[in-house]
Amino acid sequence: MLNKVNNTIDTIVTPFKTKLNESFTKKKIQILQINLGKRCNLACTHCHVEASPKRTEELSPEICHQLIELIERFPEIQIVDLTGGAPEMNYGFKSLVTSARKNNKQVIVRSNLTIYFENGFDDLPEYFAQHHVRIVASLPCYLADNVDKMRGNGVFDASIKALQWLNQLGYGTDPNLILDLVYNPQLPKSEKFSLTPEQRKLERDYKIFLQERFNLVFNHLFTITNLPVGRTKFYLERKNIHSSYLQFLESHFNESTVEHLMCRDQLSVDYLGNIYDCDFNQMMNLPAKTANGEAITVAKLLEFGSLNLIDEIQTADYCYGCTAGCGSSCGGALL
Template structure:
C-alpha cells in the first residue's frame, strides 16, 4: 500500500496500481501508432489532459515527420494511425501523415475538436477528410449546449453542431467508408458526491443519436465514453478543489480486473512531437517514457534502426491508470467492457 500525498487531498490509503495488478503489465501485438502532433490548439478546454491551447507552440518537426512516414511504410503490422494533439489538423505533418498512411492502406483516425473547421485556412478540412476516408473522432462531451460550453468554451457547442451537420452532408455516419464517432467525457466534479464513472456506453449512444437526429439531422456511428484521468488540466482542477486524492481513491475502489486484457497501452505505441515513444497518450502527458528491455527510453529513430516494434516488454504504469480500469474501463476507443 502507498499513501497518496496529503497535499493532493487524500484522506486514506490507496493501493498502488502495481499492487492491484499483482504482475507486470506487458505489451501484446502492436497494431496502432498514436501520434501527438503537438500542443497548439484553437481551444483551451478545462478537462484537456494535454494542456493544449492557442499559446502553445510545440509541434512536430520535419525530421520526425519523415521518420514516422518511414515507420508507416516499413511496418505492415501497423494497421491504425491515430493522429491527435492539440488540434492535429492545424499542426505540421498532419496531411503528409494522412496521405502516407492512406497510401499504405492503413486506417487513419483524427481526433478533432470540430471547431477547427471554422478557423481561417482550415475550411476545407471536412472535404479533405472525406476524400481521404479519414475516420473522425470528435469531442462532444454532452448533447446539451450548457455542459459543452462549460467544459470547452462559449460558443463551442454551436460550432460543433454546424461542423457535424457539414460532416453529415458529406456522408459521414451513413456511408460505410466515412466513420464519425463522438466522445463523451463526464463533467468535472466540484465535490465528492459528484464523482461518477462513465454511463453505459450503448444506452448513452442511443440518447445522443435520438437527440442529434431529431433536433439537428445529425448522423454518427459510435459514441465513445472516456473517463477523465487525473492528469493535465483535470488533475490541476481536482487539486484546486482538494479532490485529487479522493478522486483517485474513487477510481481505485472501482478497479475492474476484467478490463486489463483490453487496455489500449498493450497494443499501441504513443509518439510525441519530438519522436519519443510512450506506452499511451496519458503517460506521454505525464512524461513517463516507454522503456526497452534494458531500461532505456525509446525514440522513433530506435524503432527504425532495429526494424522492430516489439522493443518494449513491460508497460510503465502509474496510479492514474485506475482511470482506464475503473468500472467498464476506458480507452481512446471508449469503454472496454
Template sequence: MTETLSLTPFQSKLCSSFTKSKVKVLQINLGRRCNLACTHCHVEAGPKRTEELSPEVCEQLIQVIQTFPEIEIVDLTGGAPEMNYGFKPLVQAARIARKEVIVRSNLVIYFEPGFADLPEFFAQNQLHVVASLPCYLSDNVDKMRGYGVFDASIRALQWLNQQGYGKEPNLILDLVFNPQLPISEEKFSLPPEQGKLEQTYKMFLQEHFGIVFNHLFTIANLPVGRSAGYLQRQKLYVPYLKFLEDNFNANTIEHLMCRNELSVDYLGNIYDCDFNQMMNLPAKTRNGEVLTVTTLLEAGTLDLIDEIQTAPYCYGCTAGSGSSCGGALVED
C-alpha cells in the same frame, strides 16, 4: 505527490506481468497547438501553445508507417492535430500504406481561417473521424469547451454529414462523451453505460439537428493535465484517485489501449499511452533504455518493450466499464 502513497500501487492489482501485445496502433500527438483550451484537457493544449512536430520527426514517422506492416491504425491527435505540422503528409503516407487513419477532431477547427477544406479532405482520404462532443446539451459543452462551441460543433457535424459521414460505410463518424469535472466527493462519477447513452445522443441529435453518427465513446476524466490541476485546487485529487481505485475492474486489463499501442510525442519520444506521454513517463526497452522513433527504425522492430509503465492514474482506465481512446472496454 506524497499523498498518493495512500493508494494501492496499480502494479499490485495485476495478477501477472503487464506486457505489450503485438503493436497495431501508432498514436501520434502532433503538438499542443489548438484553437480551444478546454477545462478538462489532459494535454493542456491551447491557442498560445507552440510545440509541434518537426519536419525531421515527421519524416521518421512516415518511415515507421512505411516500414512496419503490422501497424493497422495511425491515430492522429493533439492539440488540434489539423493545426500542427505534418498532419496532411502523415495522413497521405498512411493512406498510401493502406492504414486506417483516425483524426481526433474538436470539430470547430473547420471554421478557423485556412481550415475550411478539412471536411472534404477527410472524406477524400476516408479518415475515421472521432469528434469530441462531451454532451448533447449546449450548456454542458460550452462550460467545458468555451462559449459557442456547441453551436459550432453542431454545424460541423452537419457539414460532415453532407460529406457522407455517418451515412456511407467508409466514412465513419464517432463522438466522444466525457463527464464534467466533479465539484465535490459526492459528485464523483464514472461514465454512464455506453450503449444506452449512445442511443440518447442519436435520438436527440437526429430529432433536433438532423445529425447522424456511427458510435459514441464514453471516456472517464483521468487526473492528468488540466483535470489534475483542477482536482488539486479543489483538494479532490487524492479522493478522486481513491474513487477510481475503489471501482477497479480486473476484466478491463486485457483490453487496455496501452497493450497494443505506441504513443509518440512531437519530439519523437515513445510512450505506452497518451497519458504517460503527458506525465513524461516514457516507454522503456527490456534493458531499461528510453525509446524513441529513431530506436524503432534502427532496431527494425516495434516489439522492444517488456513492461508497460504504470502510475496511479491508470485506475482511470480500469474503473467500471473501463476507458480508452475507443470508449468503454467491457460491458456493464
C-alpha cells in the same frame, strides 16, 4: 502525503502494478498514436494535453520524416491515430494522412470540429472524406450549456454546424466515412464522484436527441473517463479532491478490463519522437523503456527494425481511470 512521524510517504492508493495479478506486457502492436503537438484553437478545461492557442510545440520535419518511414516499413501497424492539440493545426498532419492511406492504414483524426471554421482549415471536411479518414469528434454532452462550460462559449453551436457539414458529405451514413463522438463527464465539484454512464444507453440518448433536434447522425459514441492528468489533475488539486478521486477510481477497479487496455497494442509518440505506452503517460512524461531501462524513440525503432522493444508497460496511479467500471480508452468503454 508526508507522514510527519517517520518522514515516509503514505501511498494514496495501491500501486497499480501491485494490483495486477500478472506481468503487464505488450501484445502485438497494431496502433500508432501520434500527438502532433500542443497547438489548438481551443483551451478546454478538461484537456489532459494542456493544449491552447498560445502553445507552439509541434512536430518537426525531421520527426515527421521518421514517422512516415515507420508507417511505410511496418505493415503490422493497422491504425494511425492522429491527435493533439488540434492535430490538423500542427506540422506534418496531411503528410502523415497521405502516407498512412497510401500504405493502407486506417487513419483516425481526433477532431474538435470547430477547427473547420478557422482561417485556412475550411478544406478539412472534404479532405477527410476524400481520404476516408475516420473522425473521432469531441462532443462531451448533447446539451449546449454543458459543452460550452467545458470547451468555451459558442463551441456547441460550431460543433453542430460541423457535424451537419460532415453529414452532408456522407459521414455517418457512408460505410467508408465513419463519424464517432466522444463523451466526457463534467468535472466533479465535490467528492460525489460517479463513473461514466453505460455507453450503449448513452449512445442511444445522443442519437435520439441529435436526430430529433438537429437531424444529425453518427456511428458510435465513446465514453471516456476523466483521468487525473493535465488540466483535470490541476482542477482536482484546486478542489482538494485529487486524492479522493484516485481512491474512488481504485475502489471501482475491474480486473476484466486489463486484457483490453489500449496501452497493450499501441505505441504513443510525442512531437519530439519519444515513445510512450499511452497518451496519458506521454503527458506525465513517463516514457516507454527497453529491458535495459532505456527510453525508446522513433529513431530507435527504425534502427532496430522492430516495434517490440518495450519490456514492460509503465504504470501510474491514474491507470485506475482506465480500469474503473466498464473501463475507458480512446475507443470508449472496454466492456
